Amino acid sequence: MSEVTEVRLPGVGVRHEYTTSAGDRVGVLTHRSGHREVLLYDRDDPDRCRAVLHLDPEEAYTLAELLGGAQVSEAAASVQRIEGLAIDWLTVRSGSSLVGSTIAEARLGSRTGASIVAVVRGDTTLASPGPEHRLQAGDVAVAVGTAEGLSHLRELLGT
């Protein structure tokens, strides 16, 4: 698949587009309001759209799900709208002191102020892992917290 390009539209939002292997130019325009436009460009006049599909945030979510979009990233996007709260994907490095310890033992909440809300190991995603969950090198921890808390956690995980 060809590269996805990003274009900013002042006052409106942002547009991403790419070309399919069949030669169609496809784009998604994300309005600030969360509304989306799915765009299909015209082959004769590549600057205009042959078809435009208007979706409200819920409809866009449904379409993304039908297309097999990751639910975690959608949930993350809604978390990011809360002021002061950040989310990050952190890989547990083999050199980290936390490898082999459970989430409870690591006492992440009190040490960093950030908490791990999901762990991605290989192809499986474990949402809200319990305190007994043991971290392994190579795990990707989805963590939520303040910016400082997250950077502290990032150091602990050796990322």
Place this chain on the structure above:
Amino acid sequence: MTVVAAPGGDVTLVFIEFGAVALALALLARLAGRLGIPAIPFYLLGGLAVGRGGLVPLAVSAELIALAAEIGVLLLLLILGLEYTADELRAGLRRGAVPGAVDAVVNFLPGFGAGLLLGWGVAAAVLLGGVCWVSSSGVVAKVLQDLDRMGNRETPAVLNLLVLEDLAMAVFLPVVAALVAGRAPLATVVTVAVACAAVLLILVVALRWGGRLSAALATGSDESLLLALFGLTLLVGGLAQRVQVSAAIGAFLVGLALSGPAQARAGALVSPLRDLFAATFFLFFSFQVEPRSLLAVLLPAGALAAVTAVGKVVSGWVAARRMGVGPAGALRAGTVLIARGEFSIVIASLGAATADGTELGAFAAAYVLLTAVAGPLAARFADSARQPTGATLLLSRKRLPGS
């Protein structure tokens, strides 16, 4: 018990008059929606009908409408500022300098020249130049939406041009406000310098500490946010006016300063207020124009509209071609920019006090009426004409062998 006393009039009569006017505006807005053209020309026509020499001149509520109109300008500009983030402004300035300059030259100069040809003073001529220069962000955005062009390749070029025009106004308005004051040349230079320094100061403060202001505002309830915004806009607007920067620019900069969640909420909260007061502003503007004087300038205004329509096509073309858009797209970018609206009326209303103010008002009203109706129509035409120019034909022929 009378809580509010109308200035020199009967409160009930003011209510009845203002209520009837608001209802008439509602009908006009509906009609405009039906016809698929912007409401501004209809509001202007409504103002002509109830103004001096109109069909049903208003008796007592003019003062209330005048105050509401002033607030309308501030809210109009506040919302305009809210549309953009600081990053977008910086990016626009970096990439759009050349098309922005072309846009200014090919649209401002014809207006300025026309003002001088009509025998007006320099200040009024500069104002007319400004009226011709700025496209209506409101009308353009609506047309782009209606014609499903938001995703088109030429649209970023159009939007960047609008950003630049609005930003240019932050300097232009204070300068003409000083010119209009009509003092001795040296005093004017000093006023302009003070005004520019003030704009720069507010702009720096807005971009530097806007984030903190937004964070502080974002935590409160909707009610407190609305009140804080309204207060801040009026306060900064009033202070800006004090140092000869137009109040409108003060409000614009308040809008620019807000970012993040506060920006989104503010936009949603203030928009209904803006609709109410801005409609009053357009009404009040043409309220002061005599229908007969408007008819008298219709011909020259039409000629100027035609010349500056070509000007907009040129600036849109240049902006779009620089972004690698094809001829058909460049023509779409140009035609969609033809519509003038809110900013042109704001600029013309600055000159109400000058010697040529009445004529300028009538001219601007006629000019905006023509372009705001012709602009969207031209945009639609450019959409339906698939191969509108020889250049496009040439291009499509070139492509044939490969396809």
